[in-house]
Amino acid sequence: MLRLYTLWELEREVSPDEFQHILTPEAALKKAAYCYDLDYRNYTSPPVNEAPRPLDGLNNKPYQRTGYDPIYDDLEINLMEGWIIGLDTDEHWDETVNPFHISAEGELIFDNADPFCWVVSDFQRAFRLAISNQNGRKPAATEKFQSSGEPVQHAQVAKTINTKAAGRLLAAGGVYNGNIEGFRQTAEQLGGDAPTVRQ
Incomplete structure:
Protein backbone atom coordinates (compact mmCIF):
# COMPACT_ATOMS: atom_id res chain seq x y z
CA MET A 1 0.00 0.00 0.00
CA GLN A 134 21.05 0.86 11.11
CA ASN A 135 24.70 0.55 12.15
CA GLY A 136 25.99 0.72 8.58
CA ARG A 137 24.17 -2.39 7.33
CA LYS A 138 23.61 -1.98 3.59
CA PRO A 139 20.57 -3.57 1.96
CA ALA A 140 20.66 -6.38 -0.59
CA ALA A 141 20.57 -5.54 -4.28
CA THR A 142 17.21 -4.91 -5.90
CA GLU A 143 15.58 -8.03 -7.30
CA LYS A 144 14.30 -6.87 -10.65
CA PHE A 145 11.18 -8.47 -12.09
CA GLN A 146 9.96 -8.76 -15.65
CA SER A 147 6.43 -7.70 -16.55
CA SER A 148 5.38 -11.36 -16.14
CA GLY A 149 6.38 -11.19 -12.47
CA GLU A 150 9.36 -13.50 -12.94
CA PRO A 151 12.79 -12.37 -11.69
CA VAL A 152 15.15 -11.21 -14.41
CA GLN A 153 17.64 -13.99 -15.18
CA HIS A 154 21.24 -12.90 -15.52
CA ALA A 155 23.90 -14.88 -17.33
CA GLN A 156 25.97 -16.82 -14.84
CA VAL A 157 29.55 -15.76 -14.54
CA ALA A 158 31.80 -18.58 -15.72
CA LYS A 159 33.81 -20.13 -12.95
CA THR A 160 37.53 -20.36 -13.53
CA ILE A 161 38.92 -23.84 -13.41
CA ASN A 162 42.11 -24.53 -11.57
CA THR A 163 45.22 -25.76 -13.35
CA LYS A 164 44.86 -29.31 -12.03
CA ALA A 165 41.36 -29.56 -13.51
CA ALA A 166 42.65 -28.05 -16.76
CA GLY A 167 45.40 -30.66 -16.86
CA ARG A 168 42.90 -33.47 -16.46
CA LEU A 169 40.79 -32.05 -19.26
CA LEU A 170 43.82 -31.81 -21.54
CA ALA A 171 44.85 -35.37 -20.74
CA ALA A 172 41.37 -36.61 -21.52
CA GLY A 173 41.42 -34.62 -24.75
CA GLY A 174 44.74 -36.16 -25.70
CA VAL A 175 43.41 -39.66 -25.17
CA TYR A 176 40.32 -38.85 -27.21
CA ASN A 177 42.27 -37.26 -30.08
CA GLY A 178 45.08 -39.79 -30.17
CA ASN A 179 47.82 -37.22 -29.35
CA ILE A 180 48.55 -38.65 -25.97
CA GLU A 181 52.14 -37.55 -25.39
CA GLY A 182 51.72 -33.83 -26.26
CA PHE A 183 48.61 -33.49 -24.12
CA ARG A 184 50.24 -35.57 -21.35
CA GLN A 185 53.18 -33.14 -21.05
CA THR A 186 50.89 -30.10 -20.93
CA ALA A 187 48.63 -31.79 -18.38
CA GLU A 188 51.59 -32.63 -16.12
CA GLN A 189 52.93 -29.06 -16.38
CA LEU A 190 49.55 -27.81 -15.17
CA GLY A 191 49.56 -30.25 -12.27
CA GLY A 192 46.90 -32.54 -13.62
CA ASP A 193 46.88 -36.29 -13.52
CA ALA A 194 47.63 -37.73 -16.90
CA PRO A 195 47.03 -41.46 -16.81
CA THR A 196 49.33 -43.80 -18.63
CA VAL A 197 47.58 -45.13 -21.65
CA ARG A 198 48.60 -48.32 -23.39
CA GLN A 199 48.37 -48.33 -27.14
Whole structure:
Protein backbone atom coordinates (compact mmCIF):
# COMPACT_ATOMS: atom_id res chain seq x y z
CA MET A 1 0.00 0.00 0.00
CA LEU A 2 1.17 3.50 -0.75
CA ARG A 3 2.80 5.55 2.00
CA LEU A 4 3.63 9.22 1.53
CA TYR A 5 6.63 10.76 3.29
CA THR A 6 8.18 14.19 3.35
CA LEU A 7 11.78 14.37 2.23
CA TRP A 8 13.02 14.92 5.79
CA GLU A 9 11.04 11.86 7.03
CA LEU A 10 12.85 9.52 4.63
CA GLU A 11 16.05 9.21 6.67
CA ARG A 12 14.20 8.67 9.98
CA GLU A 13 11.23 6.49 9.06
CA VAL A 14 12.21 4.47 5.99
CA SER A 15 14.58 1.52 6.18
CA PRO A 16 17.38 1.40 3.58
CA ASP A 17 15.87 -1.58 1.74
CA GLU A 18 12.62 0.36 1.17
CA PHE A 19 14.29 3.16 -0.82
CA GLN A 20 14.13 1.01 -3.96
CA HIS A 21 10.33 1.25 -3.72
CA ILE A 22 10.22 5.03 -4.18
CA LEU A 23 7.64 5.70 -6.88
CA THR A 24 7.73 8.16 -9.75
CA PRO A 25 5.64 11.28 -9.01
CA GLU A 26 2.98 10.18 -11.53
CA ALA A 27 2.65 6.68 -10.04
CA ALA A 28 2.51 8.05 -6.49
CA LEU A 29 -0.21 10.57 -7.39
CA LYS A 30 -2.26 7.90 -9.15
CA LYS A 31 -2.09 5.61 -6.10
CA ALA A 32 -2.70 8.49 -3.67
CA ALA A 33 -6.05 9.13 -5.37
CA TYR A 34 -7.20 5.76 -3.97
CA CYS A 35 -5.84 5.86 -0.42
CA TYR A 36 -5.35 9.51 0.65
CA ASP A 37 -7.94 12.18 1.34
CA LEU A 38 -7.39 14.65 -1.48
CA ASP A 39 -10.76 16.42 -1.17
CA TYR A 40 -10.10 19.97 0.03
CA ARG A 41 -13.62 20.14 1.51
CA ASN A 42 -12.54 17.68 4.21
CA TYR A 43 -9.85 20.04 5.54
CA THR A 44 -10.22 23.18 7.63
CA SER A 45 -6.79 24.24 6.37
CA PRO A 46 -4.60 22.55 3.77
CA PRO A 47 -1.64 20.49 5.00
CA VAL A 48 1.54 22.54 4.87
CA ASN A 49 4.90 20.75 4.61
CA GLU A 50 3.21 17.39 5.16
CA ALA A 51 1.34 14.72 3.25
CA PRO A 52 -2.47 14.66 3.14
CA ARG A 53 -4.32 12.39 5.57
CA PRO A 54 -4.56 8.72 4.66
CA LEU A 55 -8.08 7.37 4.22
CA ASP A 56 -9.43 4.85 6.72
CA GLY A 57 -9.87 2.29 3.96
CA LEU A 58 -9.10 1.88 0.30
CA ASN A 59 -11.45 3.57 -2.17
CA ASN A 60 -12.87 1.46 -4.98
CA LYS A 61 -12.59 4.38 -7.35
CA PRO A 62 -9.99 7.15 -7.34
CA TYR A 63 -10.59 10.70 -6.21
CA GLN A 64 -11.64 12.82 -9.18
CA ARG A 65 -9.94 16.18 -9.37
CA THR A 66 -12.23 19.20 -9.67
CA GLY A 67 -11.50 22.66 -11.06
CA TYR A 68 -10.43 24.15 -7.72
CA ASP A 69 -8.46 21.53 -5.85
CA PRO A 70 -5.65 22.90 -3.65
CA ILE A 71 -4.92 19.62 -1.81
CA TYR A 72 -4.59 17.63 -5.04
CA ASP A 73 -2.64 20.42 -6.75
CA ASP A 74 -0.23 20.86 -3.82
CA LEU A 75 0.39 17.12 -3.61
CA GLU A 76 1.07 16.95 -7.35
CA ILE A 77 3.58 19.82 -7.14
CA ASN A 78 5.25 18.43 -3.99
CA LEU A 79 5.61 15.00 -5.60
CA MET A 80 7.10 16.51 -8.77
CA GLU A 81 9.56 18.61 -6.77
CA GLY A 82 10.52 15.73 -4.46
CA TRP A 83 9.31 17.31 -1.21
CA ILE A 84 6.81 14.48 -0.75
CA ILE A 85 7.74 10.95 -1.78
CA GLY A 86 5.52 7.95 -2.39
CA LEU A 87 6.63 4.40 -1.51
CA ASP A 88 4.81 1.14 -2.14
CA THR A 89 6.56 -1.88 -0.65
CA ASP A 90 3.66 -4.24 -1.41
CA GLU A 91 4.49 -4.33 -5.12
CA HIS A 92 7.49 -5.94 -6.81
CA TRP A 93 10.12 -3.53 -8.07
CA ASP A 94 9.24 -2.32 -11.58
CA GLU A 95 11.47 -0.08 -13.68
CA THR A 96 8.44 1.78 -15.08
CA VAL A 97 7.33 3.11 -11.67
CA ASN A 98 10.44 2.76 -9.47
CA PRO A 99 13.19 5.18 -10.56
CA PHE A 100 15.70 3.88 -7.98
CA HIS A 101 17.35 0.53 -7.46
CA ILE A 102 19.97 -0.76 -5.06
CA SER A 103 23.19 -1.94 -6.70
CA ALA A 104 25.15 -5.06 -5.77
CA GLU A 105 27.45 -2.77 -3.74
CA GLY A 106 24.47 -1.55 -1.69
CA GLU A 107 24.30 1.92 -3.28
CA LEU A 108 21.09 3.73 -4.24
CA ILE A 109 21.12 4.26 -8.02
CA PHE A 110 18.80 6.61 -9.94
CA ASP A 111 18.25 5.48 -13.51
CA ASN A 112 15.28 7.41 -14.75
CA ALA A 113 14.59 10.76 -16.38
CA ASP A 114 11.88 11.94 -14.03
CA PRO A 115 11.30 15.61 -13.26
CA PHE A 116 12.56 15.25 -9.69
CA CYS A 117 16.04 14.14 -10.80
CA TRP A 118 17.40 17.38 -9.33
CA VAL A 119 16.73 16.07 -5.78
CA VAL A 120 18.37 12.69 -6.33
CA SER A 121 21.32 13.73 -4.17
CA ASP A 122 18.86 14.47 -1.32
CA PHE A 123 17.40 10.95 -1.64
CA GLN A 124 20.89 9.44 -1.69
CA ARG A 125 21.90 11.46 1.39
CA ALA A 126 18.75 10.26 3.20
CA PHE A 127 19.62 6.70 2.12
CA ARG A 128 23.13 6.97 3.59
CA LEU A 129 21.71 8.39 6.84
CA ALA A 130 19.17 5.55 7.01
CA ILE A 131 22.05 3.07 6.61
CA SER A 132 23.97 4.88 9.34
CA ASN A 133 20.91 4.65 11.60
CA GLN A 134 21.05 0.86 11.11
CA ASN A 135 24.70 0.55 12.15
CA GLY A 136 25.99 0.72 8.58
CA ARG A 137 24.17 -2.39 7.33
CA LYS A 138 23.61 -1.98 3.59
CA PRO A 139 20.57 -3.57 1.96
CA ALA A 140 20.66 -6.38 -0.59
CA ALA A 141 20.57 -5.54 -4.28
CA THR A 142 17.21 -4.91 -5.90
CA GLU A 143 15.58 -8.03 -7.30
CA LYS A 144 14.30 -6.87 -10.65
CA PHE A 145 11.18 -8.47 -12.09
CA GLN A 146 9.96 -8.76 -15.65
CA SER A 147 6.43 -7.70 -16.55
CA SER A 148 5.38 -11.36 -16.14
CA GLY A 149 6.38 -11.19 -12.47
CA GLU A 150 9.36 -13.50 -12.94
CA PRO A 151 12.79 -12.37 -11.69
CA VAL A 152 15.15 -11.21 -14.41
CA GLN A 153 17.64 -13.99 -15.18
CA HIS A 154 21.24 -12.90 -15.52
CA ALA A 155 23.90 -14.88 -17.33
CA GLN A 156 25.97 -16.82 -14.84
CA VAL A 157 29.55 -15.76 -14.54
CA ALA A 158 31.80 -18.58 -15.72
CA LYS A 159 33.81 -20.13 -12.95
CA THR A 160 37.53 -20.36 -13.53
CA ILE A 161 38.92 -23.84 -13.41
CA ASN A 162 42.11 -24.53 -11.57
CA THR A 163 45.22 -25.76 -13.35
CA LYS A 164 44.86 -29.31 -12.03
CA ALA A 165 41.36 -29.56 -13.51
CA ALA A 166 42.65 -28.05 -16.76
CA GLY A 167 45.40 -30.66 -16.86
CA ARG A 168 42.90 -33.47 -16.46
CA LEU A 169 40.79 -32.05 -19.26
CA LEU A 170 43.82 -31.81 -21.54
CA ALA A 171 44.85 -35.37 -20.74
CA ALA A 172 41.37 -36.61 -21.52
CA GLY A 173 41.42 -34.62 -24.75
CA GLY A 174 44.74 -36.16 -25.70
CA VAL A 175 43.41 -39.66 -25.17
CA TYR A 176 40.32 -38.85 -27.21
CA ASN A 177 42.27 -37.26 -30.08
CA GLY A 178 45.08 -39.79 -30.17
CA ASN A 179 47.82 -37.22 -29.35
CA ILE A 180 48.55 -38.65 -25.97
CA GLU A 181 52.14 -37.55 -25.39
CA GLY A 182 51.72 -33.83 -26.26
CA PHE A 183 48.61 -33.49 -24.12
CA ARG A 184 50.24 -35.57 -21.35
CA GLN A 185 53.18 -33.14 -21.05
CA THR A 186 50.89 -30.10 -20.93
CA ALA A 187 48.63 -31.79 -18.38
CA GLU A 188 51.59 -32.63 -16.12
CA GLN A 189 52.93 -29.06 -16.38
CA LEU A 190 49.55 -27.81 -15.17
CA GLY A 191 49.56 -30.25 -12.27
CA GLY A 192 46.90 -32.54 -13.62
CA ASP A 193 46.88 -36.29 -13.52
CA ALA A 194 47.63 -37.73 -16.90
CA PRO A 195 47.03 -41.46 -16.81
CA THR A 196 49.33 -43.80 -18.63
CA VAL A 197 47.58 -45.13 -21.65
CA ARG A 198 48.60 -48.32 -23.39
CA GLN A 199 48.37 -48.33 -27.14
